[in-house]
Amino acid sequence: MKIVMLGAPGAGKGTQAKRIAEACGIPHISTGDIFRSNIKAGTELGKQAKAFMDQGALVPDEITVGMLMDRIHETDCKDGYVLDGFPRTIPQAESLTEALSRTGEAIDAAIDIEVPDEDIVLRMGGRRACLHCGATYHTCFHPPRLENICDHCGHELVLRDDDKPETVKTRLEVYHAHTYPLIAYYRAAGVLHEVDGTKNMDQVFAEIREIL
Numbered sequence: 001m002k003i004v005m006l007g008a009p010g011a012g013k014g015t016q017a018k019r020i021a022e023a024c025g026i027p028h029i030s031t032g033d034i035f036r037s038n039i040k041a042g043t044e045l046g047k048q049a050k051a052f053m054d055q056g057a058l059v060p061d062e063i064t065v066g067m068l069m070d071r072i073h074e075t076d077c078k079d080g081y082v083l084d085g086f087p088r089t090i091p092q093a094e095s096l097t098e099a100l101s102r103t104g105e106a107i108d109a110a111i112d113i114e115v116p117d118e119d120i121v122l123r124m125g126g127r128r129a130c131l132h133c134g135a136t137y138h139t140c141f142h143p144p145r146l147e148n149i150c151d152h153c154g155h156e157l158v159l160r161d162d163d164k165p166e167t168v169k170t171r172l173e174v175y176h177a178h179t180y181p182l183i184a185y186y187r188a189a190g191v192l193h194e195v196d197g198t199k200n201m202d203q204v205f206a207e208i209r210e211i212l
């Protein structure tokens with residue numbers, strides 16, 4: 001099962017992708033998480049990506065596509081994966097389609113989580129991230145058991161630099177200009193499923209389970 005998550009930043013892609021990955025026993029691959037762990041480790045890739053991420057801009061396709069291709073060819077991906085945050089541009093989607101078609105494969109489902117921009121601002125302002133294990137919380141909608149401490153690994157939670165209101169605005173503009181067209185792309189491919197992302201996390205997941 002190869003699944004692509006679509007939706008604005010903050011729509012709940014990561015939250016749902018983790019649940020799908022667990023339910024289906026396949027890896028959750030978040031390009032944002034891969035970039036953030038490279039930044040944390042101080043790699044060359046991390047340095048290149050950080051400049052774009054801090055601005056709320058996309059990391060160029062030349063960097064992103066190669067990184068994702070390497071990841072999906074690792075052995076844990078042989079039975080499928082959930083992609084979260086990739087593709088984010090039409091050229092990225094085309095590269096993925098092309099790479100898969102070489103071995104007669106294709107994306108089985110693209111799940112678009114729909115949330116209006118007004119709600120997105122609220123979600124990202126309250127998002128708290130664990131940069132150690134990648135877990136995500138929300139101050140109101142999904143608080144950790146202990147304030148500002150990750151339930152899974154005990155590290156401190158942070159407000160990501162790119163979740164500050166000025167950057168969120170840019171990221172939403174980037175989403176509408178570059179990523180939104182992917183909905184039509186996957187609809188044309190016959191694999192698009194739209195879910196109402198304004199419901200609570202369990203309800204959204206129930207809808208996705210039905211689709212899968």
Ligand code: ADP
Nearest residue numbers: 009010031032052053057058059064085086088
């Ligand atoms: P969110 O979960 O809020 O949608 P991500 O963690 O997916 O955010 O991404 C954070 C940032 O990482 C993006 O704003 C962008 O700068 C960079 N990024 C992640 N995935 C991609 C991608 N596929 N192409 C280009 N840039 C990306």
Ligand code: ADP
Nearest residue numbers: 010011012013014015123127137138141200201
């Ligand atoms: P994305 O990966 O699309 O950027 P996340 O999964 O990180 O989105 O979710 C963004 C924020 O909204 C997080 O703080 C998360 O806990 C919260 N969130 C996710 N899904 C829901 C939901 N259905 N209702 C309310 N808050 C949600």
Ligand code: ZN
Nearest residue numbers: 130133150153
């Ligand atoms: Zn953690």
